[in-house]
Amino acid sequence: MHSLQTETLSMPMEQQQQLNIEDGSRTQRAEWVLNSPEPPGLCHEIVSSIKSAVFPNGSKHSSSSTKQTRSTAAGVVSFLHGLFPILTWGRNYKATKFRNDLMAGLTLASLSIPQSIGYATLANLEPQYGLYTSVVPPLIYALMGSSREIAIGPVAVVSLLLSSMIQNVVDPVANAVAYRKLVLTVTFFAGTFQFIFGLFRLGFLVDFLSHAAIVGFMGGAAIVIGLQQLKGLLGISHFPTKTDVVSVLEAVFRSLHHQWYPLNFVLGCSFLIFILFTRFIGRRNKKLFWLPAIAPLISVVLSTAIVFLTKADEHGVKIVKHIKRGLNPISAHELQFSGQHVGQAAKIGLVSAIVALTEAIAVGRSFASIRGYHLDGNKEMVAMGFMNIAGSLTSCYVATGSFSRTAVNFSAGCETVVSNIVMAIAVLISLELLTRLLYFTPIAILASIILSALPGLIDIPEAYHIWKVDKMDFLACAGAFFGVLFGSVEIGLVAAVTISFAKIILNSIRPSVEGLGKLPGTNIFCDINQYPMAIKTPGILIVRINSGLLCFANANFVRERIMKRVTEKDEEGKENSKERTQAVILDMSTVMNIDTSGICALQEVYNKLVSHNIHLAVANPRWQVIHKLKLAKVVDKIGRDWIFFSVGEAVDACSSKMVNFSSC
Structure with missing residues (x-):
């Protein structure tokens, strides 16, 4: 999406240079989000789970052919020690x-x-x-x-x-x-x-x-x-x-x-x-x-x-x-x-x-908590399963x-x-x-x-x-x-x-969509209902989706709640043009994953906001989320310059692009 057209205010050269440096750093951090490596797939997760269960202590295999036998032996020893903990503590x-x-x-x-x-x-x-x-x-x-x-x-x-x-x-x-x-x-x-x-x-x-x-x-x-x-x-x-x-x-x-x-x-x-x-x-x-x-x-x-x-x-x-x-x-x-x-x-x-x-x-x-040590639930399941299989035979x-x-x-x-x-x-x-x-x-x-x-x-x-x-x-x-x-x-x-x-299911299909404000004297953005002293940013609506998964079960609910907050803010800003919503920042730091229904809901939110001349920014999308948004071409649609590393940087960027609120 194209950037907001704003008038450049006259300011000292040093201040202008400082802003340029901050913009460059902000852009660099946004690139970290956009250019993150591809997350592991389902097959990789399954293989890793089995490998960590079989080799709980890990095993480092050298690529050198001279160390192949030694690496294999180390893997076998690691496997046996993981399967039979008595081999570890029995020595002492x-x-x-x-x-x-x-x-x-x-x-x-x-x-x-x-x-x-x-x-x-x-x-x-x-x-x-x-x-x-x-x-x-x-x-x-x-x-x-x-x-x-x-x-x-x-x-x-x-x-x-x-x-x-x-x-x-x-x-x-x-x-x-x-x-x-x-x-x-x-x-x-x-x-x-x-x-x-x-x-x-x-x-x-x-x-x-x-x-x-x-x-x-x-x-x-x-x-x-x-x-x-x-x-x-x-x-x-x-x-x-x-x-x-x-x-x-x-x-x-x-x-x-x-x-x-x-x-x-x-x-x-x-x-x-x-x-x-x-x-x-x-x-x-x-x-x-x-x-x-x-x-x-x-x-x-x-x-x-x-x-x-x-x-x-x-x-x-x-x-x-x-x-x-x-x-x-x-x-x-x-x-x-x-x-x-x-x-x-x-x-x-x-x-x-x-x-x-x-x-x-x-x-x-x-x-185990009384004695001060950790109990691995998955290893316990393997032990319990093996003992009951052996028990059924005896x-x-x-x-x-x-x-x-x-x-x-x-x-x-x-x-x-x-x-x-x-x-x-x-x-x-x-x-x-x-x-x-x-x-x-x-x-x-x-x-x-x-x-x-x-x-x-x-x-x-x-x-x-x-x-x-x-x-x-x-x-x-x-x-x-x-x-x-x-x-x-x-x-x-x-x-x-x-x-x-x-x-x-109830918590999943009806997650809270919070309005955020900035705590005085900090760069921390919190729920304005929990922290009434939090300061709202004029012209910018910041919302956070409190759900680990944005999916088919809650996508429509989240979309409606976001648009409801936009409508409420516009109602509040009718008397003051400076309060009119010009940008919505979506904090996705708590959303660990997203499916196609969630992506469609985000696209619908984007289309509705654009029809009202409101810009959408996405802050701190997690690994799986940004990967899928790129695959679905949503990032290209929103604009790479509207993806940010944090809410604070998103607010600063939107504020700098809205120098004259009345003209936006």
């Missing part, structure tokens, strides 16, 4: 650290053994499958994981998720073998999805479950899990497959009118009180952290002894009975990749993968990081993931030697152990904090909570993701 591992890890691992095992049995029953599997899941996945994670504190194994939420979704496909009672095979297949798919997420840097998919949604989902799941334990706590034989509150409470009230055995309730509540009391003592006295950790194991031992000595199982107390002893059996032959349920297994695997990753990364990062179901056990591991003074190795070996020994002793373990005790772990999943203060800070976030929290509570786990997840998506 000392005996003092092992002593702490040994104590932490044994403490962790005392909690993991009873919890694993309980979570297996929650997943509608035989008790030994919970123990299997506490052996292989922790060992794999110890080799590939980067979190020092996380405790790997079965968890309540994932166990509930699997049981509630898979039992809709296969009945766990009528066809236990088919149910188990489907669980293992789901575990394989979950691990595969997790591995792919990590390899291709798709960690953002997990972020669709926002923090608020996770708080609500965990709280609702905790209540549902607690209600499920009424079956074991009351000794109820017939329990609904539905997990919603109404169905469960109806079943409980119906069963109370029939024969039930109060001894189960007395035994379970007694040890639940004992476990909660030890936890209270442990919180009051940090030196007794080990007491609440071993309380579940003590409860199992004492209750088993009581049932055995009193023969309470003959008087209605339900017991675990047979637990298969021995190492994890190979289960590769049980995976089903053909048949009518493969699609459903993949779908459940995807949901399980996301929920498991969300919990693991959340707990891992929280404890009779394990979906494993992830446990909040309660990780807290115990941290309090016990763990130094590295060696505590997971110690825990896995301890569980392995119990599988070989102690399963017969668990025959008389009451189901009510397992229910009480699960119930004791649930308060940590219900975070009422955080829910109140979310309500106080962001009402839209609280809506996602409440949607997930009530969806799980009165619908199902799947409905809760769908509600959480839907509301989170709605929030993202």
Whole structure:
């Protein structure tokens, strides 16, 4: 576009020279924007993501043929160190650290053994499958994981998720073998999805479950899990497959009118009180952290002894009975990749993968921040995926990081993931030697152990904090909570993701278009509504698009808002010709990318402004934006001399071109 025709005012020669120098510098900086190199394409981004996942530490390959072998070896070493972090920190591992890890691992095992049995029953599997899941996945994670504190194994939420979704496909009672095979297949798919997420840097998919949604989902799941334990706590034989509150409470009230055995309730509540009391003592006295950790194991031992000595199982107390002893059996032959349920297994695997990753990364990062180190989410996904794939081949179901056990591991003074190795070996020994002793373990005790772990999943203060800070976030929290509570786990997840998506879409399609002014005494331009002291420039309208992406979803909205601001400014300047809009400066510093719809919207804005004899200037367009504007010939249409490095330079240039406002 042609420059504005203005009258040149007489001024001293030195001042004229200074202005010429400033114009030259401004033009040079504008050329930096216009002549920036071509940004990387999609293929380059994908290759770079894979390369950074495979070679996280980077690898420098020399072009010299004499160094080719050495470079290849360095690349292999870098790959192995990235894939197996134990190769890096293992070289500096000392005996003092092992002593702490040994104590932490044994403490962790005392909690993991009873919890694993309980979570297996929650997943509608035989008790030994919970123990299997506490052996292989922790060992794999110890080799590939980067979190020092996380405790790997079965968890309540994932166990509930699997049981509630898979039992809709296969009945766990009528066809236990088919149910188990489907669980293992789901575990394989979950691990595969997790591995792919990590390899291709798709960690953002997990972020669709926002923090608020996770708080609500965990709280609702905790209540549902607690209600499920009424079956074991009351000794109820017939329990609904539905997990919603109404169905469960109806079943409980119906069963109370029939024969039930109060001894189960007395035994379970007694040890639940004992476990909660030890936890209270442990919180009051940090030196007794080990007491609440071993309380579940003590409860199992004492209750088993009581049932055995009193023969309470003959008087209605339900017991675990047979637990298969021995190492994890190979289960590769049980995976089903053909048949009518493969699609459903993949779908459940995807949901399980996301929920498991969300919990693991959340707990891992929280404890990593306490210890002062960074946790790479993508590397964690690769480790989690590989351990669940290996787990599906060795009779394990979906494993992830446990909040309660990780807290115990941290309090016990763990130094590295060696505590997971110690825990896995301890569980392995119990599988070989102690399963017969668990025959008389009451189901009510397992229910009480699960119930004791649930308060940590219900975070009422955080829910109140979310309500106080962001009402839209609280809506996602409440949607997930009530969806799980009165619908199902799947409905809760769908509600959480839907509301989170709605929030993202709402913010994307209706971005703010701010009017900017200059703060007194500075060269900073800010929103005039947030900073009322900001000074408007006569004859120039400065607007900023507050959106990372100018695309089909928001292009029309942005165009209308820009033109509305132009109209409003013209209405204000009707009485004063100097206030009439002569130039619009579009600050695009926050727009990271643009699509063809966004480009069309900019062209429409330009055409409308030209029809009103108003000039359009673009300030600080980002890399992808200026590249696409050049490809679309928009830069040529606007004029290269109307593209600027910053808003301040755009204002100075427009002001210098409008010496006589009345003549413009």
